[in-house]
Amino acid sequence: KELGAEIYLETPATGLIMEDGKCVGVKAVDKDGEEIEARGKAVVVATGGFGTNKEMIKDNFGYNLWEDYFPFNVPGTTGDGLNMMWDAGAQKFGANIEMIYQLKDNMNWFLLDAVLRQPNLLINQNGDRFMNEGMMGNTTYTGNALALQPGHYGYCIMDGKILKNYKKNGPDIFDIVHPEDAFLAVDAEFDRAEEEGYDGFIRADSIEELAEKLGIDADKLEETLDDYNDMCDEGYDSQFHKKHEYLHPITGKGGYLVGKYYIAAYGTVGGVRINKYGEVMDANLKPIPGLYSAGSDANTIYGDSYNFTLCGNTMGFAINSGRMAGEAIADYIDENF
Ligand SMILES: Cc1cc2nc3c(=O)[nH]c(=O)nc-3n(C[C@H](O)[C@H](O)[C@H](O)COP(=O)(O)OP(=O)(O)OC[C@H]3O[C@@H](n4cnc5c(N)ncnc54)[C@H](O)[C@@H]3O)c2cc1C
Known part of the structure; x- marks a missing residue:
């Protein structure tokens, strides 16, 4: 001017x-x-x-x-x-x-997005793993892997016990984008997501309930979880060679906690x-x-x-x-x- x-x-x-x-x-x-x-x-x-x-x-x-x-x-x-x-x-x-990945409407669910993207079990709609989840700190690699899946999304599954461990000892992967207190503050956002019917977050108490909510065959989901947990117990990911320190068994203790991650960009x-x-x-x-x-x-x-x-x-x-x-x-x- x-x-x-x-x-x-x-x-x-x-x-x-x-x-x-x-x-x-x-x-x-x-x-x-x-x-x-x-x-x-x-x-x-x-x-x-x-x-x-x-x-x-x-x-x-x-x-x-x-x-x-x-x-x-x-x-x-x-x-x-x-x-x-x-x-x-x-x-x-x-x-x-420029491909990345995130939860839908992620700015409204920023704590969920932060917490649920830890390198646990990432599966597609067929119930199959498709990448080394240890790479989930890299939005580029993960976005491109998701782009190849049916519907361009994947479910990242952990449970309450794993979250408790993250709250106590810190997460597996740190990032500089999300708030540092996300893990301690996330419970209120879990509740809000359920109250508001937000479908980017799924919580379930049993494999059957989880399978129903994800629309995946319960036997298939159980098989994928069993295989994954066997690898966690052995400390060796024979499918994708994820680092053994990221191999936390998913038993459902404290409830299954799932983020539905989609491809995205800026x-x-x-x-x-x-x-x-x-x-x-x-x-x-x-x-x-x-x-x-x-x-x-x-x-x-x-x-x-x-x-x-x-x-x-x-x-x-x-x-x-x-x-x-x-x-x-x-x-x-x-x-x-
Ligand atoms: C949440 C978010 C986070 C981001 N973080 C980063 C980051 O960390 N680093 C990074 O490098 N980039 C980041 N980006 C991307 C970055 O914002 C863009 O690359 C940058 O703004 C592009 O600048 P630009 O001037 O080309 O366009 P813009 O900043 O998009 O400006 C274009 C303008 O043109 C106006 N316009 C559109 N049509 C017309 C029209 N017909 N007549 C008049 N005006 C019109 C629009 O209203 C807008 O104001 C982020 C983007 C978002 C949304």
């Missing part, structure tokens, strides 16, 4: 203004419903991807938003900017989600192709004059999995791609106006 910029809130852009092959502004609808135009020497589109657009998620990745895929999302990221750029001739390129990344100046490229890899993109709309430097080794990677890209586009636009204006 000090530099004279005008900021229009509650004024979604609806399209790009193209003249003589150049981008010279945006159309928008202001908060009173009036159509307006904002003209400029260049445009930067940075609308954050399409993480909240159910149809685009289905078309691009085959997932059903809020049904078998439960991401974090920045509200309002509906793919508007990408659609505008594609309409203006931008190449469709590199749309992805919105989407990518959709258009930019060059090192932030210029948006057309189908022939030629820059569209005056059109720049930054942030998640243009972030194609990561793949289809959360970059576990570089936390903050998408914000870092958002900030720096915006800065680089700004520098390039200053040069573009110097050279062309």
